[in-house]
Amino acid sequence: MTDSLHEQGAAAPVLDPSFSTEIVADGRADAPEAVLAHDVAAEPAAPEGPHPFAKLGLAPELVAAVRDLGYIEPTAVQTKAIPMAMPGNEEQDASAAGFVDLMVSSQTGSGKTAAFLLPVLHTLLLQQQREEEEAKAEHARLAAEAAARGEAPPKKPRRVNPTQSRNFKAAVPGALVLCPTRELAQQVAHDAIELVRHCRGLRIANVVGGMPYQLQIARLQNANLVVATPGRLLDLQRSMQIKLDQVRFLVVDEADRMLDLGFADDLAEINQLTIQRQQTMMFSATFAPRIQQLAARVMREPRKVQIDSPQQKHANIRQVLHWADHASHKRALLDHWLRDPAIQQAVVFASTQIECDGLANDLQQAGFSAVALHGALSQGLRNRRLMALRNGQVQILVATDVAARGIDVPTISHVFNFGLPMKAEDYTHRIGRTGRAGRDGIAVTFAEFRDQRRIFDIEAFTKQQFQPEVIEGMEPTRRAPTAQPPRGGAGRGR
Incomplete structure (x- = not known):
């Protein structure tokens, strides 16, 4: 929001x-x-x-x-x-x-x-x-x-x-x-x-x-x-x-x-x-x-x-999905993206507070200007970190869903879903942190193959199907799922 x-x-x-x-x-x-x-304008306006x-x-x-x-x-x-x-x-x-x-x-x-x-x-x-x-x-x-x-x-x-x-x-x-x-x-x-x-x-x-x-x-x-x-x-x-x-x-x-x-x-x-x-x-x-x-x-x-619905596509936000074999593969994919010089500022979403702190520390050790934001932090510290983001003193904010609504920084050019949201509707609020004030944005989601059900839930909620992409030299070893499996039935019972 x-x-x-x-x-x-x-x-x-x-x-x-x-x-x-x-x-x-x-x-x-x-x-x-x-x-x-x-x-x-220098000349008088009409x-x-x-x-x-x-x-x-x-x-x-x-x-x-x-x-x-x-x-x-x-x-x-x-x-x-x-x-x-x-x-x-x-x-x-x-x-x-x-x-x-x-x-x-x-x-x-x-x-x-x-x-x-x-x-x-x-x-x-x-x-x-x-x-x-x-x-x-x-x-x-x-x-x-x-x-x-x-x-x-x-x-x-x-x-x-x-x-x-x-x-x-x-x-x-x-x-x-x-x-x-x-x-x-x-x-x-x-x-x-x-x-x-x-x-x-x-x-x-x-x-x-x-x-x-x-x-x-x-x-x-x-x-x-x-x-x-x-x-x-x-x-x-x-x-x-x-x-x-x-x-x-x-x-x-x-x-x-x-x-x-x-x-x-x-x-x-x-x-x-x-x-x-x-x-x-x-x-x-x-x-x-x-x-x-x-x-x-x-x-x-x-x-x-x-006026519109969450299912309507964010026309100015490019949405990307990368399938990963495991957590280390996801981390390597994120590192590759974060080294893109086109990134002005970015928000990386984690699923838990522990994952949020650990990922922020890893990024700091890798040389990125990153801080964590989640509900366990004191309000004063949360304020200071948000202020640093708004003032351009921090490039990467690693956050839980506490930050999915309420962050309005027009210079956020990328959003990364390192950990998937618990609810499919939170996906739209996450990616809405970029592409603000009429700018274009990029939302990148990293998912392990065990997360395919949650990816299918997001696709069902947004009524949009992801087109998985791969990075040369970092391809997953397993074949990406292409369609949502049927719910219920004999297969589910087995």
């Missing part, structure tokens, strides 16, 4: 991704400087019409941020979902204050993150402006009454430091985005900060596990939008550090992964805590039956938006 802002437009820039695990931005000083996607994102009905501040980020045209999922997610369009009825619940399915790299962030931020911005106008009108009324009595006008309340204990109040965000992994939550929060750079006073907070509570509690103060993983969010709610009864917009990102990781009970609890919300949006790779069941419990007659 994840589908971040860098996934749009071939000329999308690599922005400075420096951000902490707990992210707060108010749209003024905290957001980084804009980086233009291309140099400004007058431009409305920006394509403005045609979606978005606030001018958000359109300005999108323009600064260098994005020209909204993607298909954004064109369809954004207008439906905003209040008052012709497809909506008057129930639930003009909002409808949405179930959105679109493949990795299609821009789903902006598809839910932009309408939520737009509505929060309108609410903030309305509250400011009401506050000004109330102050003007009180001033007029005071003047009629011959008294001095009332003073505006002084601004206090919310980080001081005497000024502490539990956070009451208006919007909540739930993500299954810390890395994805960080990426979504970072994208939200990029989008509120022109929105004065709109604040974003990121809540994930593995970080000090006190720092996160301080960063939560006055947050309008909270991006969180369910576990840490509920910990803070139970300790009365955050109240969720004022949440009006709930987004569940990567709902299928949420259920895979066992968050069903947490989602049910959060559903009850935010029961007064006006809108729920759920983003998932598929509309599988379990996702339909979850939607039935937490949504009101949701509208479905399915």
